[in-house]
Amino acid sequence: MTKVFEEIxxxxxxxxxxxxxxxxxxxxxxAGRIVELEAYTQDDPSSHSYRGMTARNEPMFMRGGHLYVxxxxxxxxxxxxxxxxxxEGEALLVRAIEPIEGVELMKKRRQVDDIKRxxxxxxxxxxxxxxxxxxxxxxxxxxxxxxxxSPKSVEYRVGERIGISIAKEWxxxxxxxxxxxxxx
DNA sequence: ATTGGGATTAGCT
DNA sequence: GCTAATCCCAATG
Numbered sequence: 001m002t003k004v005f006e007e008i009x010x011x012x013x014x015x016x017x018x019x020x021x022x023x024x025x026x027x028x029x030x031a032g033r034i035v036e037l038e039a040y041t042q043d044d045p046s047s048h049s050y051r052g053m054t055a056r057n058e059p060m061f062m063r064g065g066h067l068y069v070x071x072x073x074x075x076x077x078x079x080x081x082x083x084x085x086x087x088e089g090e091a092l093l094v095r096a097i098e099p100i101e102g103v104e105l106m107k108k109r110r111q112v113d114d115i116k117r118x119x120x121x122x123x124x125x126x127x128x129x130x131x132x133x134x135x136x137x138x139x140x141x142x143x144x145x146x147x148x149x150s151p152k153s154v155e156y157r158v159g160e161r162i163g164i165s166i167a168k169e170w171x172x173x174x175x176x177x178x179x180x181x182x183x184x
Numbered sequence: 185a186t187t188g189g190g191a192t193t194a195g196c197t
Numbered sequence: 198g199c200t201a202a203t204c205c206c207a208a209t210g
Contacts, residue, residue, distance in 0.1 A: 038191070046191070048206095056205060074204035076192050093191055123192050163191055 005149055009064030009140075013039035013083045013090045016064070017174040020081065020092065022150030027129045030102030032119055033150075034094060035179040038161045039172040040080075042089035046167040049089030059137040061089045067145065069126070069136035076123025077132045081140070081147070095162070095173075097125045098181040105130075121183045 008019045017037045025034055040047035048057040048070065059068040060082055068080040068091050080091035097119035099106055106118045106128035119125035126132065140147050155177040160168060162184065175182045 040191070048191080051207075054206070070191085071204055073190065073192050073202075075202055078191060080191090095191085121192070161191070165190080 005140075005147065006065065008149070009081070009083050010085055011064070011083060012088075013041055013092050014172060016083045017092055017172075018154075018156055020147070020149075021156050021174055021176050022152075022154035024100065024148040024150075025094070025097060026101075026144070026146045026148070027131060027135070028102075028144045030099075030106055030129050032097035032099045032101070032125075032129075033181075034096075035098050036094075036096035036173070036175040036182045037081075038093040038095060039083075039174070040091055040093060041084075044167055044170065044172075046161070046164040046170075047089070049091075053089070057089070060091050061087055062137065062139075065140045067135050067138045067140065069131060069133060071133070072123060077126040078122040079126050079129075079131050079135075093122060094125060095122050096120050096175070096179075096181055096183045097128075098179065099128070116180055120181060 008016050017039050023034055042049045049060045053061050059066050063086040064083040066082040068082055072078045079094045082091045084090045099118050110128050119128050157177050158171050159173050161173045
């Protein structure tokens with residue numbers, strides 16, 4: 001018996017993460033299987049929501065099932081799936097996707113041919129999917145954006161998150177065991 | 185008003 | 198391994 005989408009995205013990010021691994025994320029013609037996620041909650045000093053709401057992170061405080069997209073280092077767009085209830089300020093950073101559909105378009109956007117590298121890393125997958133600021137705040141299920149749950153549970157691993165300097169030791173990175181599409 | 189740092193990446197050394 | 202790309206926010210003066 002699989003839980004429905006709404007029941008999962010209203011969970012807290014660390015509980016939702018393993019349940020969303022393996023699900024199929026779609027934007028328009030491009031789709032792929034989420035293989036790597038990181039959880040960020042409001043009590044986490046490394047989270048954008050830690051110091052409260054700003055114009056940038058406002059979608060992070062919407063109810064679970066929305067998207068939060070931000071610009072990293074002034075260069076790369078990063079995609080989050082918001083979790084929890086309205087006002088909780090938590091989300092899952094999507095770090096890697098296994099491409100399934102729209103591969104040619106992804107290759108063109110990325111100027112990369114190797115399918116293993118197309119959606120490896122948060123900044124790379126947004127480029128492949130054509131995701132940017134305009135997608136921040138969208139609700140999954142609208143505007144050609146969808147997320148289809150994996151019919152069966154997936155074997156996964158948990159470890160420390162990547163690229164942060166505070167709360168490094170929090171084990172909140174989740175990835176599908178043995179997937180060669182994971183960022184590292 | 186200014187400054188420093190970041191949930192990153194590609195390209196070069 | 199190091200650096201540049203140069204945006205958004207928080208802390209400081």
